[in-house]
Amino acid sequence: QQQVKQSPQSLIVQKGGIPIINCAYENTAFDYFPWYQQFPGKGPALLIAIRPDVSEKKEGRFTISFNKSAKQFSLHIMDSQPGDSATYFCAASKAAGNKLTFGGGTRVLVKP
Amino acid sequence: NAGVMQNPRHLVRRRGQEARLRCSPMKGHSHVYWYRQLPEEGLKFMVYLQKENIIDESGMPKERFSAEFPKEGPSILRIQQVVRGDSAAYFCASSPEPRGETQYFGPGTRLLVL
Numbered sequence: 001q002q003q004v005k006q007s008p009q010s011l012i013v014q015k016g017g018i019p020i021i022n023c024a025y026e027n028t029a030f031d032y033f034p035w036y037q038q039f040p041g042k043g044p045a046l047l048i049a050i051r052p053d054v055s056e057k058k059e060g061r062f063t064i065s066f067n068k069s070a071k072q073f074s075l076h077i078m079d080s081q082p083g084d085s086a087t088y089f090c091a092a093s094k095a096a097g098n099k100l101t102f103g104g105g106t107r108v109l110v111k112p
Numbered sequence: 113n114a115g116v117m118q119n120p121r122h123l124v125r126r127r128g129q130e131a132r133l134r135c136s137p138m139k140g141h142s143h144v145y146w147y148r149q150l151p152e153e154g155l156k157f158m159v160y161l162q163k164e165n166i167i168d169e170s171g172m173p174k175e176r177f178s179a180e181f182p183k184e185g186p187s188i189l190r191i192q193q194v195v196r197g198d199s200a201a202y203f204c205a206s207s208p209e210p211r212g213e214t215q216y217f218g219p220g221t222r223l224l225v226l
Contacts, residue, residue: 006154032213043116043203043217044155089154099145099168100215102154 003027004092006103013080014111021075021106023090028071030092034100035064035075038087047088048075080110114139116206116218117186124224131191131198133221137206144187145215146172146179149201161187194225 006023013019023033031052036044050057050064050073057064061078077084087107091100117136125131137144142163147155157171161181172179176194181187191198201222205215 034213036217041219043205043219045217046214049213099157099160099171100147100155101157102147104154 003101004090004103006090006106008106009104010107010109012109012111015080015082017080017110019077019080019084019108019110021088021090021108022072023074023103024070024072025092025101026071027092027094027101029094030101031095032093033064033066033073034091034093035062036089036091036102038089038105044089077108080108082110082112084108085110116141116204116216118202118204118218118221120221121219122222122224124226125194126226127195128193131194131223131225133189133191133202133204133223135187135189135204135206135218137187137204138208138216141206141208141216143207144181145205145207146187146189147203147205149203149220151200155203158189191223194223196225199223199225 004025011019034049035047037047038044048059048062050066052068063076066073087105089105090103093100119134144161146158149155159172159179160168176192178190201220203217203220205217207215
């Protein structure tokens with residue numbers, strides 16, 4: 001049973017555009033929501049994370065928006081660059097340090 | 113400070129053989145997690161271990177798979193009698209004591225079963 005649904009599966013934007021990736025979860029016990037970036041042949045690297053008591057969090061060009069009532073959260077990449085081309089995964093866990101449940105991933109391509 | 117290390121990076125096995133995947137967590141980290149990533153899919157949790165203890169193995173298949181994290185040495189994920197469906201990337205992650213929010217992932221082991 002997939003508990004975190006991620007969309008779209010792939011996304012193409014021009015340099016400077018704002019890719020938006022959406023995730024929805026089912027389990028209301030989840031209270032930690034990280035986003036990971038993965039380049040081909042590499043392991044996932046943590047980008048940014050949020051907890052349900054915060055509606056938005058920014059770190060550099062990456063912004064998470066969180067809607068607790070809708071059980072949805074999204075990642076925005078501001079002023080996207082070709083170097084941002086990667087696969088992005090949302091995830092959720094019940095408490096810090098517990099197992100992560102990942103979404104299916106979004107492959108982002110930023111064209112020069 | 114070296115990151116999470118995994119070896120081998122690539123492993124080829126024939127059906128019926130055994131696969132052993134090793135994970136050395138970051139220095140000072142005593143919590144290890146194993147995840148499996150099938151082609152074009154997200155990562156799926158397999159098992160969570162602390163030193164000498166299995167904390168959560170709810171994602172691990174009941175047969176042929178086992179994991180350990182001994183007092184000394186790396187964590188080992190062992191797959192006996194591999195089948196083609198075991199072909200995947202296996203990632204290890206570690207977090208510090210006490211359990212931190214961030215799980216740091218290794219580069220993965222890509223297992224191919226012929």
